[in-house]
Amino acid sequence: MSDTDGKKTLGLRGNARPGNVKQSFSHGRTKNVVVETKRKRVVVPKAGATKSAGTSGAAGGDPSRRPAGITDAEMERRLKAVQAAKARESEEAAEREAEEKARAEDRERRRAEQEEKEREEREREESLKAKAQEDQRRKDEAEAAAKAAAAPAEEPVVQRPAREKAAPEAAPRKQQDRDRDTNKRGKGGDDNRRSGKLTLNQALSGGEGGRQRSMAAMKRKQERARQKAMGGQVEREKVVRDVQVPEAIVVSELANRMTEKVGEVVKALMNNGMMVTQNQTIDADTAELIVEEFGHKVVRVSDADVEDVIKEVEDDDKDLSPRPPVITIMGHVDHGKTSLLDAIRNAKVVAGEAGGITQHIGAYQVKTEGGQLLSFLDTPGHAAFTSMRSRGAQVTDIVVLVVAADDAVMPQTIEAINHAKAAKVPMIVAINKIDRPAADPNKVRTDLLQHEVIVEQMSGDVQDVEVSAITGQGLDELLEAIALQAEILELKANPNRAAVGAVIEAQLDVGRGPVATVLVQNGTLRQGDIFVVGEQYGKVRALINDKGERVKEAGPSVPVEVLGLNGTPEAGDVLNVTGTEAQAREIAEYRANAAKDKRAAAGAATTLEQLMANAKADENVSELPILVKADVQGSAEAINQAMEKIGNDEVRVRVLHSGVGAITETDVGLAEASGAPIMGFNVRANASARNTANQKGVEIRYYSVIYDLVDDVKAAASGLLSAEIRENFIGYATIKEVFKVTGVGKVAGCLVTEGVARRSAGVRLLRDNVVIHEGTLKTLKRFKDEVAEVQSGQECGMAFENYDDIRPDDVIEIFEREEVTRTLT
Numbered sequence: 001m002s003d004t005d006g007k008k009t010l011g012l013r014g015n016a017r018p019g020n021v022k023q024s025f026s027h028g029r030t031k032n033v034v035v036e037t038k039r040k041r042v043v044v045p046k047a048g049a050t051k052s053a054g055t056s057g058a059a060g061g062d063p064s065r066r067p068a069g070i071t072d073a074e075m076e077r078r079l080k081a082v083q084a085a086k087a088r089e090s091e092e093a094a095e096r097e098a099e100e101k102a103r104a105e106d107r108e109r110r111r112a113e114q115e116e117k118e119r120e121e122r123e124r125e126e127s128l129k130a131k132a133q134e135d136q137r138r139k140d141e142a143e144a145a146a147k148a149a150a151a152p153a154e155e156p157v158v159q160r161p162a163r164e165k166a167a168p169e170a171a172p173r174k175q176q177d178r179d180r181d182t183n184k185r186g187k188g189g190d191d192n193r194r195s196g197k198l199t200l201n202q203a204l205s206g207g208e209g210g211r212q213r214s215m216a217a218m219k220r221k222q223e224r225a226r227q228k229a230m231g232g233q234v235e236r237e238k239v240v241r242d243v244q245v246p247e248a249i250v251v252s253e254l255a256n257r258m259t260e261k262v263g264e265v266v267k268a269l270m271n272n273g274m275m276v277t278q279n280q281t282i283d284a285d286t287a288e289l290i291v292e293e294f295g296h297k298v299v300r301v302s303d304a305d306v307e308d309v310i311k312e313v314e315d316d317d318k319d320l321s322p323r324p325p326v327i328t329i330m331g332h333v334d335h336g337k338t339s340l341l342d343a344i345r346n347a348k349v350v351a352g353e354a355g356g357i358t359q360h361i362g363a364y365q366v367k368t369e370g371g372q373l374l375s376f377l378d379t380p381g382h383a384a385f386t387s388m389r390s391r392g393a394q395v396t397d398i399v400v401l402v403v404a405a406d407d408a409v410m411p412q413t414i415e416a417i418n419h420a421k422a423a424k425v426p427m428i429v430a431i432n433k434i435d436r437p438a439a440d441p442n443k444v445r446t447d448l449l450q451h452e453v454i455v456e457q458m459s460g461d462v463q464d465v466e467v468s469a470i471t472g473q474g475l476d477e478l479l480e481a482i483a484l485q486a487e488i489l490e491l492k493a494n495p496n497r498a499a500v501g502a503v504i505e506a507q508l509d510v511g512r513g514p515v516a517t518v519l520v521q522n523g524t525l526r527q528g529d530i531f532v533v534g535e536q537y538g539k540v541r542a543l544i545n546d547k548g549e550r551v552k553e554a555g556p557s558v559p560v561e562v563l564g565l566n567g568t569p570e571a572g573d574v575l576n577v578t579g580t581e582a583q584a585r586e587i588a589e590y591r592a593n594a595a596k597d598k599r600a601a602a603g604a605a606t607t608l609e610q611l612m613a614n615a616k617a618d619e620n621v622s623e624l625p626i627l628v629k630a631d632v633q634g635s636a637e638a639i640n641q642a643m644e645k646i647g648n649d650e651v652r653v654r655v656l657h658s659g660v661g662a663i664t665e666t667d668v669g670l671a672e673a674s675g676a677p678i679m680g681f682n683v684r685a686n687a688s689a690r691n692t693a694n695q696k697g698v699e700i701r702y703y704s705v706i707y708d709l710v711d712d713v714k715a716a717a718s719g720l721l722s723a724e725i726r727e728n729f730i731g732y733a734t735i736k737e738v739f740k741v742t743g744v745g746k747v748a749g750c751l752v753t754e755g756v757a758r759r760s761a762g763v764r765l766l767r768d769n770v771v772i773h774e775g776t777l778k779t780l781k782r783f784k785d786e787v788a789e790v791q792s793g794q795e796c797g798m799a800f801e802n803y804d805d806i807r808p809d810d811v812i813e814i815f816e817r818e819e820v821t822r823t824l825t
Contacts, residue, residue, distance in 0.1 A: 020033055242297045246301050247284050250280070254291070321493070332416075345366055363517055398426055405438075431465070433470075494522060495524045498529075533565070629662070663685035665688050668685075668696065733811070763812050779797070
């Protein structure tokens with residue numbers, strides 16, 4: 001019997017169970033696969049069992065075994081219902097058996113019909129094949145006979161029939177082999193062309209060519225079998241996690257924190273009515289619902305928690321090691337701070353500063369003869385750099401207050417004292433310029449007493465050293481005093497931790513990008529470290545020390561230039577090293593958004609009434625708009641603060657934009673739109689900016705000393721002030737008589753009692769010392785002649801312009817007005 005007997009298309013119609021499935025392959029190939037299904041075995045109760053059940057049911061009607069409270073009629077009804085149900089079951093079983101028998105007969109009949117049809121098909125094919133072979137044989141014999149008749153007479157005839165006979169025999173044999181192969185392929189034989197195709201039987205049985213199980217699937221199967229052998233399926237215990245949920249979170253990140261599949265989280269969100277993808281952001285409340293739905297615990301965190309990674313960590317005493325002290329040089333402008341440091345360093349620092357004035361904070365390291373390393377910060381002494389000096393005091397350990405012996409205590413000296421006291425750092429007074437003839441160190445010490453700075457010679461605890469930056473006098477004593485003070489402080493730091501430092505200065509270098517001068521306060525800053533500083537972050541690309549050399553790392557109290565920032569930070573920002581770039585970027589973005597929100601809140605806090613009042617007040621205020629571009633952030637900040645102090649109730653300076661770096665075409669465009677000049681401090685405009693400024697008539701001014709910039713802005717702002725009108729009283733006259741002159745009106749006969757009466761001057765008419773009229777003279781005559789002026793003690797005639805109410809004994813006050821140009825102080 002063929003293995004395809006009983007084939008029938010698989011479907012849901014009818015009760016036929018066996019069937020075959022037709023598989024489709026590429027290139028139009030198909031294959032029929034037999035599908036076998038096992039039916040559920042139906043057990044038909046035997047007649048004896050039914051009778052016994054009925055007998056037992058009848059016995060159940062025994063009153064002695066009857067449940068309490070059941071009547072005979074109820075018991076009878078229950079027994080009849082049970083018997084009817086059993087009868088239905090037996091009838092259904094008999095029907096099922098009959099149907100099964102009919103289906104089996106139908107299958108046998110169809111199988112017989114199929115076999116008969118296939119047998120007839122085979123016989124027909126065999127007869128056709130035999131007929132074709134017979135025809136071929138006859139044709140070959142006819143061709144052989146024709147060839148034999150046409151052959152020459154002398155050719156041997158004996159061997160030819162053998163050759164001719166062999167050929168016809170070979171041809172039918174080859175034909176038979178081909179027919180046999182075709183028959184095998186057509187009748188379900190081995191088909192090599194389809195040997196690699198997957199059939200349903202092979203897939204179900206796992207035979208050759210089926211899908212191979214993976215190693216993980218085999219392990220899971222073995223684990224399930226082991227658990228089943230040990231007593232049933234054991235559910236894996238769910239791990240409950242504490243999930244941190246910020247104000248907003250991406251769906252994929254939420255799934256990652258829960259260690260759940262992203263698809264499951266998206267499905268849960270869709271079930272809650274939110275059609276989102278894994279890359280979309282959801283709020284904290286929605287995320288909390290999803291976390292609780294998955295059985296985890298919610299930990300709500302705020303955006304500010306991103307800075308928890310850089311919280312201050314207390315170091316153990318055993319991890320601390322001595323570090324060099326940080327000394328800040330402070331004092332009044334031109335008192336010799338940089339020259340003193342220059343003498344200590346034996347370098348020409350002051351020669352590089354414009355006008356001999358320090359514009360930036362310089363950070364240097366000096367090694368004493370005793371081998372001790374000292375870190376110096378040189379802060380500018382000009383009043384505009386107050387904030388820079390303030391930052392210098394915050395990162396310093398010792399303050400050296402430089403006071404000129406011939407100039408004593410000055411305003412910036414007092415500010416430096418206040419900064420040192422606010423920072424609670426010890427102070428050493430260096431009385432400089434001791435070589436000058438007018439030097440008076442005792443006056444310096446006395447003046448310092450007024451500001452609660454008591455030096456040792458005045459029985460105080462503040463060290464004072466008399467020095468001269470020119471001759472080098474007292475420099476060794478100053479270094480000894482610094483070393484002694486540093487030894488008292490016992491300065492220590494942990495170099496084996498993440499670096500923390502303060503930005504002393506920041507600038508935008510054309511070739512190197514943003515560059516920050518950082519004083520490392522704790523830990524060690526290494527090349528390759530990822531850090532965040534203020535609203536900026538970056539990776540340390542290079543470290544350059546105060547000598548211009550590239551170094552691999554910088555320890556505590558070492559000032560270095562850091563390259564690799566993504567933007568220019570503010571001077572005074574704190575640098576913290578983080579673990580990953582993602583953390584640094586997240587912290588920087590949070591700080592930038594917080595600063596933006598703070599600025600927006602400050603602008604939105606004003607009420608409508610305040611805005612109206614400000615607008616009305618601004619109507620009477622003239623503004624001088626300017627653009628400021630500086631070489632470093634500290635200079636730009638100092639210039640902005642100086643500009644805020646220029647002005648009064650009538651005029652003020654408004655800084656439209658201040659930045660770090662060269663003057664660009666964008667700056668020129670902004671200046672043209674606002675009609676403002678551009679002030680460049682130690683920077684220059686590029687070629688395109690210069691050309692644009694020349695075309696559009698924008699003024700660009702360059703400065704290298706802050707004095708000059710402030711003075712020029714003051715002069716320009718002073719030009720906006722209205723000129724002051726000043727009155728100069730030049731004389732008095734008393735009216736003796738009043739005359740009426742035809743064509744002129746009333747004329748006063750006057751005696752000039754004081755000063756001079758001029759025709760071009762202004763006059764006021766006083767009656768009982770009360771001004772009743774102010775105007776100009778229409779005529780001034782001496783006798784009959786019109787004169788320009790009349791001296792004191794002489795008589796004259798005066799007539800007022802458009803005013804006739806004059807009486808004897810009235811006093812005429814004569815004055816002149818002049819315009820005085822005002823300036824800002």
